Amino acid sequence: MDMLSILFPLVVLLGFVSFVVAVVYFRSEKEPEALQRRFLLRFYAYTMLFISSLILLIGGGLLLKAALSYPLGIEFSYYGGPSISSERARLRDLLNGVTFGAGALFFALHWALRNRVESPEERRLSFLNKGYLMMSGVVYGGLSLVLLPVGLYQLIEFYFFSWSRPVPGDIVGYALVALVLWLWILPQLFKSLGGERE
Numbered sequence: 001m002d003m004l005s006i007l008f009p010l011v012v013l014l015g016f017v018s019f020v021v022a023v024v025y026f027r028s029e030k031e032p033e034a035l036q037r038r039f040l041l042r043f044y045a046y047t048m049l050f051i052s053s054l055i056l057l058i059g060g061g062l063l064l065k066a067a068l069s070y071p072l073g074i075e076f077s078y079y080g081g082p083s084i085s086s087e088r089a090r091l092r093d094l095l096n097g098v099t100f101g102a103g104a105l106f107f108a109l110h111w112a113l114r115n116r117v118e119s120p121e122e123r124r125l126s127f128l129n130k131g132y133l134m135m136s137g138v139v140y141g142g143l144s145l146v147l148l149p150v151g152l153y154q155l156i157e158f159y160f161f162s163w164s165r166p167v168p169g170d171i172v173g174y175a176l177v178a179l180v181l182w183l184w185i186l187p188q189l190f191k192s193l194g195g196e197r198e
Contacts, residue, residue, distance in 0.1 A: 011146075012054070015139035019131050031125055038117050039128075045114040046132040052106040053136065057143075057177050059100025064173030066093040076158070077169025124192070133189040140182035147175035 035042070069077035069090055077093075078086040123129045154168035 011139050011142045014142060015050075015135045018138040019135035021134075031127060032122070035118070035122055035126060041117050042114070042126070042128050045110050045117060046128050048110040049107060049114060050132060050136060052103045052110060053181060054139075055100050055103030056107060057140075057174065057181060059097045059103055060177035060180075061097075061170075061174035062093045062100060063097030064176055065169045066090045066097060068169045068173065072169070075165070075167070077167060077173075079165075079167055130192050133185060133192050136185045137182065137189045140178050140185060143178035144175065144182045147171055147178060151175040 065077045074082050074086050074090060078089050080086045118126055118129065151168055151171040154166040154171055157164065157166050158168050
């Protein structure tokens with residue numbers, strides 16, 4: 001979809017800018033020497049956590065798009081109704097979603113790595129942790145705030161109006177996954193920023 005191809009790079013760019021701003025801001029505070037010695041390994045772990053969460057977003061969005069087309073009808077997620085090409089597109093999205101779902105494995109591995117290179121006590125002092133949480137909050141919050149209203153509009157148009165036949169499954173799938181990721185990140189972000197004020 002054209003909107004998604006424009007929106008994803010824009011939000012990722014916004015996330016990168018928010019990461020740079022957060023790191024510059026939080027970097028002004030001195031980290032313990034032990035954390036500084038592990039900077040590169042920590043930076044790698046946080047970078048891979050963010051990348052694998054983006055892969056989870058893509059895979060989850062594709063899986064939800066395809067899965068919603070079963071109970072709600074194939075026209076909910078694909079143009080052309082119950083045609084062979086729509087069935088193929090649904091199967092392709094299921095397979096791609098499962099493949100991209102491997103991002104969950106990469107996320108888990110790098111979560112474990114992050115936990116090895118930063119203890120919970122050190123994490124409160126880690127500017128990389130705060131920058132990662134800020135960037136993730138901006139990206140998934142931004143996607144949620146844009147995709148949820150668009151998805152709701154397409155749902156209303158799909159069920160109550162017939163001037164155009166939207167395919168809300170695509171937007172709704174990504175919106176729901178972005179919302180889950182955002183709601184998962186927010187408590188961690190607020191806890192991190194709250195600890196900063198103490």
